[in-house]
Amino acid sequence: MANILSMTGYGKGEHNDGKRVITAEIKTINNRYSDINIKTPRHLRFFEDNIRKILKNGVQRGRIDVYINIDYISESDTVIVPNLVLARQYKDAIDEIRTELNISSSVSLDTIIKFQDVLAAKEDTQDEEELRICVEEAMQNAVRNLIQMRLVEGVQLESDIRSSMDKILCLIDSIAGNSKTIVQDYKTKFEARIKELLGSSHELDENRLYNEIVIYADKSDINEEIVRFRSHMGQLDSALAAGGPIGRKLDFIIQEANREINTIGSKIGNLDIIQMVIEIKNLLEKVREQIQNIE
Template sequence: MIKSMTGFSRQLVELGTDVLSLEIKGVNNRYLDIVVKVPEDFSFIEEEMKLLIKSYIKRGRVEVRLKGKNNLQPTGQEINKEFLLSLVEQVRNISEELNLDAPVNIQSLLLVDGVIMDKRGIMEESLVKEQILFALRNALHEFDTMRFSEGQRLKVDIEERLMYINSLIQNIKEYSPSVVEEYREKLYQRVNKFKIEGLEFDENRLLAEIALFAERCNITEEIIRLESHMVEFNQSLNKKESVGRKLDFLLQEINREINTIGSKANNYQIAKLVVELKGEVEKIREQIQNIE
């Protein structure tokens, strides 16, 4: 299924009296790169957001921003025991190093920032998580719809170019047999000129020269491989999974065969067709850079 890697979506998240903004923006990237930016109060949901995004997006750089403040009201306060014990241990170690006999003053340590924290209701936090993930799903669905729509537009353009490329390949196939015949005709014209001038020539050498030229400029195998790549490319356009990287690889193979045809076929008409082919392939390559 052809999808673009670019898109944008925005959803609002209502949390009590506050309204948060959730935005998704996608741009081209060779691999999957997910960036989630949330306020510190919502860091507890960041990993779940990334997992949800991965279920929708397979390639590209996706940036998700959650803007707003956590309106959860504290239900009380609690001591960060792990942090407090760490502070006590550090104070004791310093006292030993300095040979001090002063007792650890817990009350002083309680004033250290981060020791006493606001305690938030578990149910409220789970509700916030549920609402944010719900909004993210809606945003991803909207984002995916936009990417699909853009992808279909790209697909139509690519399919039209593929049809034109196939017609150019058929023209090359029609010109191909005449390459050797034209070369044979030129050689025999030279031979006839030698005859008129009374010069001798080796018939076997002439035939060997024609055979060698025919082998050198034979592009049958290249055309067969080129047509095979074209069929696979066209089939990949209709697959359900992410195909951007595969299309990019196939296009490299197609371009390689076209270059070989251009270097082997000693013919002006074929050379013109090869230039036209390379131009169309480059246009498709530009389109593929935006396909997931």
Template sequence: MLRSMTGFGRSEGSVQGSRLTVEIKTVNHRFRDVSVKLPKGWGILEPAFRSTLEDKLIRGRVEIHVHVSSTEQAGKLTLDRERLKQYADVLSEINQVLHTNLTVEATDHLFQAGVIRESEALPGLSVMTKAVIPLFEEALEEAVEMRCSEGKALQQDLLINLGSLKNLRAETEQSFLESRKDVYSMLKRKLEQFLHGTGMEEQRVVQEAAVLAEKADISEELSRMASHISQFYETCVSGSPAGRRLEFILQEINRETNTIGSKSGSEFVGRQVVEMKDVLEKMREQVQNAE
């Protein structure tokens, strides 16, 4: 099944009082172009992200955003009771050794190193790394699922337009086959009128008319177009990333369409060519979003 290059995935989680959010957005691009935005100092994660993406996303612009925020508990002041008791014990021991009765104000104890601590705003990087990788994989899977869903709809639209193109080609071929003898007769008549009085032999006129009729023959172009349409269908339903190949096939179909329009003098075929080019333009826009 065809896959779109449009997708979005988001995953959230908590670790030691901090909130982690991973977002992945993908849009169409000729190649795979990855942009990773991480909190300061988290650059170590980027190679792992890129490595995981290689097998999951073949083409497209990929934007990865990792957000981290602390909870209300972060930065809270806490009293280290054990540390405070140690300072008091040390003071008591000093008094025993020196046979003194030194005293310290209670507030002085509070400003000793380590007695009052501020909770860490964020856990360490190693802890966060272990937490963010699974979230990244979840967000990526969600983005891939969306690309598959969008691709299914894209494939259906392409096949509908391909059916229209196939019908237009068949109608053009039928019209050409029915009018081929008439085209020869018309060219012969015009040549006779143009060369009247020049003394050219009838056999020469017939030969010239045959040459002109052959130049106006679009059977080869119609045959190649039928082959390209079959290739497009097979590629579209192959299940492999095929966006660039589909673009190339459409270019070939468009080339044959232009040639048919320039070679045929039929008014009906001219109208068919206009309709075929309209369908091809729609398909070209659709294929640009295929992976």
């Protein structure tokens, strides 16, 4: 039996190798597919494929936002590299503007180095393997914490869904019980209405009355719908017991259950049953909303 996981969660992980501290944060919300968005410092972007693989091993579905940050403990891990080509282009552009606008002041070094990417902090390539290990350890820690939070919420979602299921099954049992007297109630009311309209002096045509009752009984028979509805609730129970990434399966089951209860409501004119149908539909909608958060 696998665990049921919510698609909503947060996990944070760190790894310190004595030279640097990598921090990984993961935030997830519900989504029909797996939508991964990664934000890292520029010189860590070549690790994004590894980050995606780690995520896919632990998270099946949802919108996943990942934030990676690096703090250097030792200066020896980084080198500051000037982008001379870019710096020269910035200077030439400023000189062109200065000449065109007849500005006498000259461009300063302070101005040039403030432009984006003129100076870049790069990891020492000799330590690339150490950096990879550090990033992956931080990610693994973050994923573990994320899954733990999603698991806790998954347990609560299952509990809420099962509570709604218990209420739904009690209501469907009541509908099944009340439906047994519907035909007889209809016959009694139909006879009384005819006598009211025609008076007691007119004899009832038993054959026509019988045919009318048979037609009504056939139209109002909801036994098949109740059997199928209970079957869907059984499938819902089995899927919850099995666990795992079952969100889409649960959503399909609830759609089918809604179809059956709508048919029951359209067949029956009894006010008590209609009220119970409405209550079941409200509970099914609550369950459907909860299922949207299940992986």
